[in-house]
Amino acid sequence: MSHATGEKYLKNGVLPHMWCSGCGVGVMLGALVRAFEELDYRNSDIVVVTGIGCTGKADDYLTTNALHATHGRALPHATGIKAFNPRLQVVVLMGDGDSVTIGGNHFIHAARRNIDVTAIVVNNFNYGMTGGQVSGTTPGDSLTSTTAWGNPERDIDICALAEVAGANYVARETTFHGWELKEHIKEAMIKRGFSLVEVFSPCPTHFGRNNAMAEPREMLDWLKEKGLPRERYEQLNAEEKRGHFVIGKLVDRDAPDFNTRYEEIRARATKG
Ligand SMILES: Cc1ncc(C[n+]2csc(CCOP(=O)(O)OP(=O)(O)O)c2C)c(N)n1
Numbered sequence: 241m242s243h244a245t246g247e248k249y250l251k252n253g254v255l256p257h258m259w260c261s262g263c264g265v266g267v268m269l270g271a272l273v274r275a276f277e278e279l280d281y282r283n284s285d286i287v288v289v290t291g292i293g294c295t296g297k298a299d300d301y302l303t304t305n306a307l308h309a310t311h312g313r314a315l316p317h318a319t320g321i322k323a324f325n326p327r328l329q330v331v332v333l334m335g336d337g338d339s340v341t342i343g344g345n346h347f348i349h350a351a352r353r354n355i356d357v358t359a360i361v362v363n364n365f366n367y368g369m370t371g372g373q374v375s376g377t378t379p380g381d382s383l384t385s386t387t388a389w390g391n392p393e394r395d396i397d398i399c400a401l402a403e404v405a406g407a408n409y410v411a412r413e414t415t416f417h418g419w420e421l422k423e424h425i426k427e428a429m430i431k432r433g434f435s436l437v438e439v440f441s442p443c444p445t446h447f448g449r450n451n452a453m454a455e456p457r458e459m460l461d462w463l464k465e466k467g468l469p470r471e472r473y474e475q476l477n478a479e480e481k482r483g484h485f486v487i488g489k490l491v492d493r494d495a496p497d498f499n500t501r502y503e504e505i506r507a508r509a510t511k512g
Pocket residue numbers: 292293294295296310311334335336337338339362364366367368369370375
């Protein structure tokens with residue numbers, strides 16, 4: 241049993257954090273710093289790149305290298321860092337709006353390039369920081385501040401998108417499953433190539449309040465009940481599957497990553 245606290249990756253004197261009571265972003269950050277400690281990474285080995293939003297504020301608390309980018313553009317910044325210095329461990333923290341709504345095109349191409357970064361997406365099903373607006377992952381039957389009577393759009397399955405775009409590693413957890421979340425973050429960081437860990441997460445202040453789950457505990461219970469390991473999910477019939485989702489490791493493959501292919505091509509070019 242690990243007793244990692246991850247404390248050495250957190251700045252002194254910055255707690256309590258800025259997130260609302262019951263928000264899942266801090267749970268993700270706790271799992272991330274524990275993962276760093278268990279992997280024995282030095283602060284100077286790590287670069288945490290963030291986008292904009294509540295999730296994007298996470299780098300404020302870290303003593304690692306960090307880059308606070310623009311909304312939807314964290315992945316291109318991370319791509320440049322990893323391409324320039326492959327020895328760095330590059331982690332990208334984004335909300336669902338950041339990663340696959342405004343940033344959807346960059347997400348597809350980072351996975352297609354198989355750039356060796358770990359993307360952690362805190363999916364709270366809405367734009368948290370700006371007031372709970374609809375995002376590309378808002379489920380069709382839920383309400384948001386900009387779709388108060390219903391959402392006519394369908395939601396993106398971020399894990400499926402990463403898989404078809406070419407990611408080497410894909411996992412999904414919820415903030416209820418903190419231990420498993422930390423383990424998947426470790427696997428994702430060790431895996432070479434593009435890795436995604438999606439974290440279904442409560443935003444009680446907006447998504448929860450708009451969908452009859454204003455109490456932090458209610459949204460956590462909802463995630464706990466709906467998330468099922470693949471074996472249990474596969475036993476359900478089509479009707480029972482509605483509203484449930486698979487948690488755990490979803491993709492694990494070893495296609496060559498961007499830097500490996502780049503070096504091969506460079507060696508060929510310099511020889512000839
Ligand atoms: C290009 C651009 N468009 C819009 C905004 C305004 N903005 C800031 S945060 C945010 C929503 C963040 O939502 P999400 O990415 O899901 O992260 P969360 O706050 O839920 O963690 C928006 C629209 C911005 N900063 N930049």
